[in-house]
Amino acid sequence: MNILVLNCGSSSVKFQIISTDASRAAKNQDECLAKGLVERIGGLALISFEAKGRAPLREDAPIRDHREAIKRIVAWLESPQSAIKGISSLSDIHAVGHRVVHGGEKFKTAILVDKDVEEGIADCMELAPLHNPANLRGIRAAQEILGASTAQVAVFDTAFHSSIPETSYLYPIPYHFYRRLKIRRYGFHGISHQYIASRYQALAGVSSQESNLISLHLGNGSSVCAVKEGKSFDTSMGFTPLEGLVMGTRSGDIDASIVEYISHKEGMSIAEIISMLNRESGLLGISGITSDMRELLDEERESQDRRAHLAIDIFCLRARRYIGAYLAEMGGADAVVFTGGIGENSPQIRERICAGLGPLGLTLDSRKNLGGLPEKERLISSPDSRIKAYVIAANEELLIAREVLRLTNSTLDVQKM
Ligand code: ADP
Numbered sequence: 001m002n003i004l005v006l007n008c009g010s011s012s013v014k015f016q017i018i019s020t021d022a023s024r025a026a027k028n029q030d031e032c033l034a035k036g037l038v039e040r041i042g043g044l045a046l047i048s049f050e051a052k053g054r055a056p057l058r059e060d061a062p063i064r065d066h067r068e069a070i071k072r073i074v075a076w077l078e079s080p081q082s083a084i085k086g087i088s089s090l091s092d093i094h095a096v097g098h099r100v101v102h103g104g105e106k107f108k109t110a111i112l113v114d115k116d117v118e119e120g121i122a123d124c125m126e127l128a129p130l131h132n133p134a135n136l137r138g139i140r141a142a143q144e145i146l147g148a149s150t151a152q153v154a155v156f157d158t159a160f161h162s163s164i165p166e167t168s169y170l171y172p173i174p175y176h177f178y179r180r181l182k183i184r185r186y187g188f189h190g191i192s193h194q195y196i197a198s199r200y201q202a203l204a205g206v207s208s209q210e211s212n213l214i215s216l217h218l219g220n221g222s223s224v225c226a227v228k229e230g231k232s233f234d235t236s237m238g239f240t241p242l243e244g245l246v247m248g249t250r251s252g253d254i255d256a257s258i259v260e261y262i263s264h265k266e267g268m269s270i271a272e273i274i275s276m277l278n279r280e281s282g283l284l285g286i287s288g289i290t291s292d293m294r295e296l297l298d299e300e301r302e303s304q305d306r307r308a309h310l311a312i313d314i315f316c317l318r319a320r321r322y323i324g325a326y327l328a329e330m331g332g333a334d335a336v337v338f339t340g341g342i343g344e345n346s347p348q349i350r351e352r353i354c355a356g357l358g359p360l361g362l363t364l365d366s367r368k369n370l371g372g373l374p375e376k377e378r379l380i381s382s383p384d385s386r387i388k389a390y391v392i393a394a395n396e397e398l399l400i401a402r403e404v405l406r407l408t409n410s411t412l413d414v415q416k417m
Contacts, residue, residue: 001094008138018401038069067141095151097400100135102128103156110403113152160190163231187235193225195399219340220248226326248291251281286311316352335388361386
């Protein structure tokens with residue numbers, strides 16, 4: 001079946017068309033037929049679409065809202081211009097999978113969208129005011145454009161973390177804030193960590209129950225997830241994505257008292273300080289130059305600029321600290337997996353994060369770590385390392401497509417019975 005995967009951000013829509021079925025998914029042979037992005041929705045949008053074996057399309061066009069963006073995507077998908085194998089009309093798009101950022105405590109797994117699910121997503125808007133409204137707009141637009149007979153599935157970025165025990169998800173603040181306001185750690189990047197856990201299983205040849213790993217998603221946004229017996233056991237992001245690792249522009253963990261102190265000293269509002277912690281901190285904040293790891297790693301820059309060097313060191317130290325903490329929390333792990341733009345592409349960062357972890361049972365093989373080949377998945381630990389280390393390319397779209405496949409296949413089965 002052909003599955004349209006949509007990821008609606010506040011002013012963008014990303015998509016992929018994935019062709020798959022149960023047997024291809026089992027053999028990891030699903031196929032991405034086309035992908036693209038509409039950015040700067042609400043003004044003169046930037047459109048970039050590409051189909052397998054075709055020259056990419058890039059153009060500017062005024063796009064008012066998410067509905068118009070999705071209309072544009074679908075029109076291109078079915079047009080002869082894109083020439084996508086197996087897609088010549090709307091009816092060749094069999095189902096849609098939506099990435100939905102926040103499922104609150106309500107959604108513990110992916111789900112077929114109906115009116116109740118739409119309401120549930122709307123109920124979580126306060127927890128993700130930038131993302132959930134855009135996700136819901138995407139769902140409604142796709143329903144309208146593709147018709148009621150095309151299944152829509154919501155896949156939540158928080159759902160994988162619904163297995164985290166209370167001892168890890170509760171903040172040690174007065175309990176009534178959890179009861180009344182649902183303030184707790186939810187975790188994000190769940191779709192990515194779930195995909196990593198599933199690929200680890202396949203690569204290591206273990207069952208879900210035997211999967212004990214630490215997944216490090218290191219990109220602009222970064223998080224770590226402790227996966228115990230195939231389930232999320234703890235993760236570094238919390239009530240919002242601000243908590244945890246040092247990120248491109250987010251601070252990660254800080255002492256909350258800093259907020260009051262800055263407000264008092266600088267006359268900044270809480271909203272301004274939170275925005276500073278989200279947008280001007282992390283690698284950008286320390287280096288004062290850029291949030292982009294590749295630019296910081298630039299040999300000249302790192303060797304000549306003390307703060308660029310410091311930003312990278314703080315980033316690596318925090319990641320190493322979480323690995324240590326999760327090893328202690330889980331009572332050990334069998335593997336550490338690196339993913340995301342930085343995790344997949346930077347041998348140097350992987351090396352610097354793992355430095356000194358030998359006594360804990362993790363040593364990288366420097367040749368395998370350097371790799372050089374654009375392999376999507378590989379083992380990078382030394383043969384005698386008790387904890388294995390892998391690089392696995394992130395693929396959230398594929399996890400979403402497989403969730404759609406799982407849910408739509410089971411409805412078909414139920415209908416047949
Ligand atoms: P997002 O979280 O926006 O999806 P990505 O996962 O694409 O981000 O990661 C972006 C980050 O990956 C940037 O900091 C970028 O510099 C970094 N990156 C990409 N390639 C490399 C590389 N070869 N070496 C180091 N960092 C890299």
